[in-house]
Amino acid sequence: MSEIIFETLETDTEVKIPEKLIFGRTFTTHIFEMDYDVSLGGWNSPKIKKLESQHMSPAAMVLHYGQAIFEGLKAFKQADGKIAMFRPDKNIERMNNSARRLCMPELDPDLFMEALTELVKIDKKWVPTEPGYSLYIRPLMYAYDPFLGVRPGNNYKFIIMLSPVGPYYPEGFKPVPIMVTDKYVRATAKGVGDCKCAGNYAASLLAQREAQQQGYTQVLWLDAIEQKYIEEVGTMNIFIQFKDEVVTPKLNGSILPGITRLSVIQILKDWGYNITERDVAIDEVVEAYEKGNLMEIFGTGTAAVISSLSKLKYNDTILMFNENEAGELGQKLYKEITDIQYGKKPDSYKWMLSIE
Ligand SMILES: *Cc1c(COP(=O)(O)O)cnc(C)c1O
Numbered sequence: 001m002s003e004i005i006f007e008t009l010e011t012d013t014e015v016k017i018p019e020k021l022i023f024g025r026t027f028t029t030h031i032f033e034m035d036y037d038v039s040l041g042g043w044n045s046p047k048i049k050k051l052e053s054q055h056m057s058p059a060a061m062v063l064h065y066g067q068a069i070f071e072g073l074k075a076f077k078q079a080d081g082k083i084a085m086f087r088p089d090k091n092i093e094r095m096n097n098s099a100r101r102l103c104m105p106e107l108d109p110d111l112f113m114e115a116l117t118e119l120v121k122i123d124k125k126w127v128p129t130e131p132g133y134s135l136y137i138r139p140l141m142y143a144y145d146p147f148l149g150v151r152p153g154n155n156y157k158f159i160i161m162l163s164p165v166g167p168y169y170p171e172g173f174k175p176v177p178i179m180v181t182d183k184y185v186r187a188t189a190k191g192v193g194d195c196k197c198a199g200n201y202a203a204s205l206l207a208q209r210e211a212q213q214q215g216y217t218q219v220l221w222l223d224a225i226e227q228k229y230i231e232e233v234g235t236m237n238i239f240i241q242f243k244d245e246v247v248t249p250k251l252n253g254s255i256l257p258g259i260t261r262l263s264v265i266q267i268l269k270d271w272g273y274n275i276t277e278r279d280v281a282i283d284e285v286v287e288a289y290e291k292g293n294l295m296e297i298f299g300t301g302t303a304a305v306i307s308s309l310s311k312l313k314y315n316d317t318i319l320m321f322n323e324n325e326a327g328e329l330g331q332k333l334y335k336e337i338t339d340i341q342y343g344k345k346p347d348s349y350k351w352m353l354s355i356e
Pocket of ligand 1: 072196232233234235236237256257258259260261300301302303
């Protein structure tokens with residue numbers, strides 16, 4: 001595998017990060033880009049270059065048959081001034097799982113890691129320093145050969161782009177109202193629900209829009225076969241705290257295996273909680289609520305880390321939680337994880353990877 005070519009050698013001397021950052025709107029100066037060509041024997045020309053628009057044919061395969069996958073992770077300015085990424089090895093592993101499922105070429109994990117590190121290094125002035133801010137890292141891959149037949153592409157681009165982001169909840173950690181849908185499903189086992197592929201999100205938009213029209217921020221998805229078991233929320237995995245057990249739906253092929261989810265399970269185990277990965281029916285949650293055995297519900301994901309629920313609507317039933325303040329366990333986990341991410345406490349799990 002060839003070495004990374006640095007087409008632009010200079011880091012920016014001065015960077016002006018907008019004061020009000022809207023998620024995913026602001027991009028840094030550089031990207032990493034690598035090309036895949038079957039006829040050239042695979043991946044070639046890995047380079048770091050200035051961000052520019054990509055030109056492609058209207059026949060580019062991704063536009064028709066959707067071979068597109070992505071990842072999402074963050075880099076944080078540490079208390080000691082260094083910059084570190086949170087569990088990038090897990091994102092690399094997950095991207096390759098998605099690639100395999102969509103017949104896309106896998107990436108060399110070492111080169112992927114080097115690309116992440118070198119790109120963040122070049123654009124390190126873009127890592128915000130204010131509390132709660134971070135640098136969001138978005139790797140993506142798509143097929144671009146111009147061909148209208150249905151088959152896996154022969155040409156792919158792998159790109160990593162960077163975007164400085166502000167705190168997910170600018171006014172503080174605020175619980176969100178969520179609506180359960182049994183009108184639509186997100187994904188089925190044996191399908192691509194456990195891949196971060198573009199089409200999954202296109203398929204979820206209508207349910208999301210209808211929930212928003214009713215005043216709910218996101219949808220809680222149920223299983224595709226019976227619409228009975230809880231799966232996940234929008235772009236977050238879900239945890240339910242019952243009186244004597246914390247439960248998260250077990251990975252069944254249709255749920256995205258979140259890295260925040262994995263981290264929360266580990267922390268809860270170490271804190272001595274009875275944490276189980278199992279099927280959990282929406283009826284079980286409603287019943288526990290009615291009996292007073294339901295403590296709190298929260299979502300987990302890279303963007304918000306932890307998102308507490310203020311309200312859960314399921315047909316005519318509405319479960320109410322504290323509307324103004326996040327649940328106790330959610331707050332505790334949020335503090336623990338962000339303290340590790342910003343280097344405010346020892347990284348006993350070795351989750352942080354310093355770029356310098
Ligand atoms: C990315 C994502 C998550 C959360 O995964 P993290 O690795 O924790 O960010 C959960 N569900 C879906 C559908 C996702 O796309």
